[in-house]
Amino acid sequence: MDIGTQVDQLAQDHLDAFPPERVEKPLIYKGRAASSNQVSRFDPHRREIIDDGWGSLDEEAPALRTEVMLDAAKSIINYIQSPDLPFDRTLNHYRGCEHGCIYCYARPTHAYLGLSPGLDFESRLLMKAEAAELLKKELAHPKYRCAPIAIGMNTDSYQPIEREYQLTRQVIQVLSDANHPFSLVTKSSLVERDIDLIAPMAAKGLASIYLSITTLDRQIARRLEPRAAAPERRFETLRKLSTAGIPTGVMVAPVIPALTDCDMEKILEQAYQAGARKAGYVFLRLPHELSDLFQAWLQQYFPLKADHVMSLIKQSRGGKTYQSGFGQRMRGEGIFADLLAHRFKLSCQKLGMSGERLDLRTDLFSADPSWGRAIKPQQQFSLF
Template sequence: MRDDGKARLAALGPLKGRGAASRVTGRFEQRSASREDDGWGSGHDFTDASGEALEPGPATTVTVERARSIISRNQSPDIGFSQSINPYRGCEHGCVYCFARPSHAYLDLSPGLDFETRLYAKTNAVELLRAELARPRYACAPIALGVNTDAYQPLERRERLTRGLLEVLAETRHPVHLITKNALVLRDLDLLAPMAEQGLVQVSLSVTTLDNRLAARMEPRASAPHARLRAIAGLHAAGVPVSVMVAPVIPAITDGELEAILAAAREAGAVDASYVLLRLPHELKEVWREWLAQHYPDRAAHVMSLVAQMRGGRDYDSAFGTRMRGEGPFAQLLAARFAKARRQLGFTRLPTLDCSRFAAPARPVPTPPPSPQGRLF
């Protein structure tokens, strides 16, 4: 069992470079651990004589995962794609508001610090994709890449799984929609630009705030806001259709920046825009409340009150149709502001991805296992 980190949080405050403040217990965990003082002060002794922390923050660890399948499918009526690929589990960006955090509970890990420090790389993702696309019954439909966790998170610089997946998609002329908040996407312009000429790719950049200090606290290892705007400009200059996602919009924290974000993204070259209201499913409620208490204690109650007003009196409502936008007067005002800014700034729609060019790869030839009789000679 691992220390939940709450005693350390109380003594030293949030960890630098991490979004979550502690190891929030996952909903499937049978046991949890906490630090207790033995009466000699050792249970709460986190600093040395000079005041420096005795225990450094948790390091990032990466586990190789041999996945059994790589394309996930959904029929959600409020999601604009039916297929997606996530080459990684967990995300080192550490965005404290990430709706995917609760997925780490399925691994018996914490949706808090474990989600951003204990990562999994699906190292066979490329071969699985090639095999999936080669199946006779495969029906081509746009694939969204990087939905649950960011496909361009820092780990991608070393693993290059997203790069490998894009190479297969480019080779087979398969349409793809990339979703990211990392400027690393510009690394793959040599693939994306030719695909864009064939109507095979779209990119959505998520911009939550234009405030660098807020971004450093809220999404500590994602690209800075100005770097994301440069990425939008770079993609646009290369002819890659790009949109901006103001996601999530956080009441009383970032909602006042909505128009400014849209204007900055439009100036950089974004042709389309969307927004998503803050979502707090499962354990994310506790992760978020801890962050609010540490960084905005003066307005934490107000923020959660506004959230509840838009979520039927609760922290979250997962109903299709309202989970992305919320309901009630505040949500209606937000929708009206977005619609007005979108219209005034001249946003249009991303072009439709072309599925007609798809050419399935050759089916891999299975290699028969070696005959045990060979050991007789």
């Protein structure tokens, strides 16, 4: 037996005596960021992936189709009391979001529906089909007092299913008819479709649009936000909106330390060149189930950076992955968070961008009284 054969035999004997641990291949669903349907914090049961011996773990993940369900809502305007937000009311006509951003702070809200913040959030969606009619009724109420409405602050109002259902356009049409101010943040270029409605409102001081841009790296964006518009496409949308006379801004959100924070200054500069004059940023937020989902995503796509990213997050969150206190939840605390705030401030000063939201007019508001008349006064019956 020659020396080469002896070495091969020794190697094989070693493998037989000490077999290597099985490396499980993570499931990757095409066009989806999450890789599992992690149970919610309200679910008493837990699920684990096991090898059944039939090679199922080596199979490709099945196609995951989007399912849209009706949400039987009784109201559409959500009033909030958050001192770190520049608005006091929001409107969300979609629940869940097909953009599938792995970092989305709204993912845990799917747990209230008995669904998973993981794949369910981006594939099992709910729509409030009567959103426009509900809005008419609330605007026409005698006690309603006008103030800017922030549209789509929970999930993106221009996510892909909007192409079919057009609820966002219907809502903006109602606001236009009533001269009611609104602001909107989106990652989608579909907002260009509604320039014909938004531009006339902007001319009256009734509308402003923000584009959320997380990174300039297309490969990172494809994994972070699999069904959102590419970064360069969002800059093009900013340019088109600005050219149409619509006040625009950019949200550098979220800022992920050691992964996307290096792009902050470049994003602000390119957004300014595209016509944006307002800017804001949000430090990565990981409430509830989102912490495990994001960490699993990091290990899947950026295993060598995962520990560094999470270390900086915890340094900025008092040793935790998240702090929910007003003020801290958006910015974080500590050396890295302070440096981030300083970088943002200097960049905005250099470019002449303002961090303040645009003051929108409320004095033009006038809702059609007939919108709120489910039963006309002359049709009401007396009690006796």
